[in-house]
Amino acid sequence: MLTSLLSLYITSLISPQLPKITPKTFDNKVVTIKSAALNLENLINGKKIPVKNPYFIAPVIEAAGVISVDSETGTVLYEKNAHQKLAFASITKLMTILIVLEENNLSDTVKISGNAANTEGSKMFLRAGEEIALENLIYGAIIGSANDAATALAEHNAGTVSAFVEKMNTKAKELGLLNTHFSNPVGLDDKNNYSSAYDVAKMAQYIYKHSFIRHAAQLKSLEVKSISGNFTHKLETTNDLLSDELFKFEGLKTGSTNLAGLCLVSYVENDNGNEILTVVLNSPARFTETKILTDWTFRAYKW
Numbered sequence: 001m002l003t004s005l006l007s008l009y010i011t012s013l014i015s016p017q018l019p020k021i022t023p024k025t026f027d028n029k030v031v032t033i034k035s036a037a038l039n040l041e042n043l044i045n046g047k048k049i050p051v052k053n054p055y056f057i058a059p060v061i062e063a064a065g066v067i068s069v070d071s072e073t074g075t076v077l078y079e080k081n082a083h084q085k086l087a088f089a090s091i092t093k094l095m096t097i098l099i100v101l102e103e104n105n106l107s108d109t110v111k112i113s114g115n116a117a118n119t120e121g122s123k124m125f126l127r128a129g130e131e132i133a134l135e136n137l138i139y140g141a142i143i144g145s146a147n148d149a150a151t152a153l154a155e156h157n158a159g160t161v162s163a164f165v166e167k168m169n170t171k172a173k174e175l176g177l178l179n180t181h182f183s184n185p186v187g188l189d190d191k192n193n194y195s196s197a198y199d200v201a202k203m204a205q206y207i208y209k210h211s212f213i214r215h216a217a218q219l220k221s222l223e224v225k226s227i228s229g230n231f232t233h234k235l236e237t238t239n240d241l242l243s244d245e246l247f248k249f250e251g252l253k254t255g256s257t258n259l260a261g262l263c264l265v266s267y268v269e270n271d272n273g274n275e276i277l278t279v280v281l282n283s284p285a286r287f288t289e290t291k292i293l294t295d296w297t298f299r300a301y302k303w
Contacts, residue, residue, distance in 0.1 A: 056300035063283035065197035071275035089255030092187030108134040116152040136224035154185040217251020262286040
């Protein structure tokens with residue numbers, strides 16, 4: 001029965017008068033067939049498939065890599081250079097946090113090394129020798145995008161940064177991130193540290209399953225302390241959209257370097273409870289363009 005329905009659905013998408021088949025049109029037809037199979041599967045499973053209003057033209061987004069995805073079904077709603085390899089700055093930290101969440105405990109005590117404390121870039125100002133809960137380091141990496149926190153997490157998990165980077169690349173292969181490679185756990189500029197909008201979306205969908213991440217990503221500020229209570233670290237969000245009044249943004253991660261430009265991966269929900277995931281890489285205005293993409297997606301599609 002399923003096979004018959006699939007055949008009928010795919011056939012309805014293809015005109016009886018087929019155009020002359022060239023490699024380009026054939027590739028497009030394959031994409032259409034794959035999309036048809038996915039949509040039919042979602043229909044049978046009772047999932048709400050977003051349907052686009054054909055009169056909506058594509059939004060004007062200047063970011064180098066862009067994607068908008070329906071959170072429930074995984075349907076791609078908009079994409080631009082979605083598979084292009086690009087630097088992605090501190091969004092790298094999502095993989096660092098994912099591995100640590102899967103292999104360590106939030107209650108672990110982490111002793112900060114001199115290497116971690118002296119990591120360049122954004123910091124929560126950890127001290128060498130300080131002992132702090134692993135949970136607080138994840139808060140630092142998510143809320144304040146702290147490089148010292150991400151380095152400390154990597155060292156706690158694998159002993160050395162280089163050993164941890166190997167684990168990052170192994171995990172990327174496991175998740176099917178075909179256009180992703182890591183060279184460090186924080187997102188510092190390096191020609192071998194790159195991803196794509198599509199891969200970032202896949203990684204974000206995976207890590208967002210963790211309730212702790214959904215909680216941490218929505219916090220605008222937090223104050224955490226060392227185990228001894230002698231050191232206090234004030235964390236402030238780097239995500240301006242958490243204060244947006246038009247849409248309900250729920251995080252997830254910012255990124256910014258000279259090579260990567262301005263980057264942002266976001267979860268956002270509309271008034272009807274429909275949730276999408278957006279990614280903009282190397283954007284001239286990541287918050288503005290994310291809002292443009294969000295507004296266009298929710299107006300162009302019906303669930």
